[in-house]
Amino acid sequence: MSTDVVSGEPSRLRADARRNRERILRTAMRHFSLHGINASLEEIAREAEVGAGTLYRHFPSREALLAAALEDQQKELLACAQRAGKLADSGAALGAWLGALQDYLRSFNGLPAPVLAAVKERESPLCLSCNALVSLTDEFLVRAQQDGRARATVTANELFLSALGIAWVLNRAEACGTTRQALEKVLAHGYLAATDEPPAPMMTAPPPGD
């Protein structure tokens, strides 16, 4: 928000304030990467050489700081979405998007929790970007559904939340006997055998030749 490097906004912040904000942000990114989203704010303030009050004035809550610290990764994610959107195969596009989402959710350890919280609490600083994530998921999903590549009864919300759940597990459980690929595959195909029961009263799947 407030001051993008690129956007020409002159930033009404005083020079020292802008400097401090930047220091805090840089330090926060390091600490969140290193120690997860629960990194000590006190510690961040100390290392950025500002008082606690300064940190809290710039970023009134952990989530506000988190949101600011995630800006880069969000841009990266949007770029991935752009690329995925250009894939001809809508099923592959959806897969690519979900993969990118997993990457994003791994930016900081424990990130899925505040993201999930932001989905419901509409006042969260993360809320804006979260809604965007659900919307994007919706776009990819709908396109895949129109091509008969995704089940028609799945909603974007369900899919997004499931992806969040997987990300949460992987955040803590990687190398505990499972891989990201394995869980993504379960999410894609389910655990039931394909022949078990027609899951949706969907229109006859078109033959592979478009």
Add this chain to the structure above:
Amino acid sequence: MSTDVVSGEPSRLRADARRNRERILRTAMRHFSLHGINASLEEIAREAEVGAGTLYRHFPSREALLAAALEDQQKELLACAQRAGKLADSGAALGAWLGALQDYLRSFNGLPAPVLAAVKERESPLCLSCNALVSLTDEFLVRAQQDGRARATVTANELFLSALGIAWVLNRAEACGTTRQALEKVLAHGYLAATDEPPAPMMTAPPPGD
């Protein structure tokens, strides 16, 4: 552990110790139910009218207290497993088990987190029961796989972790646009259309007429 009401163990605990343990446990169950697994231990001690030291001697960690407070629910879960095991339809049995698991994981708000942690940390007081949960999942899954009801490439670990992920989401997101049934369905069938691609190099799918 230590003293089951039923098992005849005379309990080497002194009378006052046993009394205190019981008070703590009862209070803890209330607080965990009310405020989730992060309920203040200090508060629990105060309300149980014991010193902090007493609480920590009986239950050296939050997880130890949690494990003790969950004994009842675990019994209930095992009973469910018994019942599910008697179902003739192995697919339905697996579904019933996963449902019971969801119920269990909703005993206290936030429970999936320590359960997941316990899966990897082998010293956790919750570890024992967690391993049992994975084993049970395995039994149900294998049976369903033998009947061709579950995909052969899914492992119990993957399925259990996925269920944990869903439980985690539901713990916090129910009424945020999704229901438990919806997420369970996604887990069961996946998000891809059934015709998309044979998910496993499995033996030729039998024609719909069994």
Add this chain to the structure above:
DNA sequence: AGATAAGTGGAGACAATCTCCGTTTTCTGA
């Protein structure tokens, strides 16, 4: 009843969050 081992409780060390307000720094325009 008296000895002794088991158990108690709460003071206190420590860590983290967040607020408040006296002080310092920047900005502005005369």
Add this chain to the structure above:
DNA sequence: TCAGAAAACGGAGATTGTCTCCACTTATCT
């Protein structure tokens, strides 16, 4: 260029929570 006003700073301290330590109390055994 230099006040004066406004903006921002920082850190002390209130608060809450976890966990330990040990002087004291209480149950148990003989």
